[in-house]
Amino acid sequence: MDIVEVISQRRSIRAFKPNPVPQKVLKEIVELALRAPSWANTQPWEFAIVGGKKLEEVREGFMARSSDIPNPDVPIPKEFPEPFNTRRRAVGASVFEIKGIGREDKEKRVAWTLAGLRLFEAPNAIYVLTSRSFYLQAGSVNVWPIFDCGCVAENIMLLATKHGLGTIAQIAAVMYPDVLRKVLEIPDSKIIVLGIAIGYPDWDEPINQLHTERASLDEVARWYGF
Numbered sequence: 489m490d491i492v493e494v495i496s497q498r499r500s501i502r503a504f505k506p507n508p509v510p511q512k513v514l515k516e517i518v519e520l521a522l523r524a525p526s527w528a529n530t531q532p533w534e535f536a537i538v539g540g541k542k543l544e545e546v547r548e549g550f551m552a553r554s555s556d557i558p559n560p561d562v563p564i565p566k567e568f569p570e571p572f573n574t575r576r577r578a579v580g581a582s583v584f585e586i587k588g589i590g591r592e593d594k595e596k597r598v599a600w601t602l603a604g605l606r607l608f609e610a611p612n613a614i615y616v617l618t619s620r621s622f623y624l625q626a627g628s629v630n631v632w633p634i635f636d637c638g639c640v641a642e643n644i645m646l647l648a649t650k651h652g653l654g655t656i657a658q659i660a661a662v663m664y665p666d667v668l669r670k671v672l673e674i675p676d677s678k679i680i681v682l683g684i685a686i687g688y689p690d691w692d693e694p695i696n697q698l699h700t701e702r703a704s705l706d707e708v709a710r711w712y713g714f
């Protein structure tokens with residue numbers, strides 16, 4: 489698969505087969521992903537790569553906390569100005585349509601939220617961490633380590649695609665960082681940025697056919713000097 493195919497094929501996967509990803513494959517993916525660029529090559533990322541009983545413990549911990557207000561280390565945006573809100577709502581509507589979840593169907597909505605907190609039953613997860621003292625400086629946020637973590641995360645997701653694996657970047661996977669800190673013994677000196685659920689996609693599940701739209705190039709790019 490060349491880079492164009494890999495980028496075109498990657499999509500968020502929300503239903504996985506149970507078989508675990510061999511550790512060797514995960515190692516190969518994360519090792520190559522480390523070639524991502526970063527601010528002055530600071531490489532401000534670390535990873536907690538999880539499977540088996542440990543991931544079950546995380547899921548159990550998240551289920552026990554699921555009615556609590558989430559408190560991810562990197563806060564959830566409070567507002568989505570346009571055009572972001574329209575785009576955000578569109579993907580939510582598509583997911584609910586495929587899953588047959590009606591507007592008023594509270595029970596199914598809650599079940600879907602729980603499915604997300606359970607990483608859609610992916611057999612493995614890669615948590616991306618960064619340094620708290622680099623991210624928070626004199627009380628204000630330095631966004632650049634988060635940007636760099638995004639670069640490495642995309643590398644991971646693209647390399648996984650090349651291996652026939654599916655991934656989804658998930659804020660849901662890091663909603664209760666205290667659970668992750670306890671189960672995975674992550675010190676307070678690390679910020680838990682994002683979770684990436686990873687495994688073999690269950691292609692029989694219609695949700696994995698979701699192909700999200702993109703604004704056209706004309707909408708987002710202006711050209712100068714051509």
Ligand SMILES: Cc1cc2nc3c(=O)[nH]c(=O)nc-3n(C[C@H](O)[C@H](O)[C@H](O)COP(=O)(O)O)c2cc1C
Nearest residue numbers: 498499500579604656657658659660661682698700
């Ligand atoms: C930082 C980040 C956090 C995300 N968190 C979630 C999440 O918690 N639950 C979810 O279903 N999708 C999550 N997504 C996936 C996005 O919804 C998805 O990338 C977007 O709709 C585009 O679809 P695609 O990945 O299939 O191209 C997240 C993506 C990113 C980059």
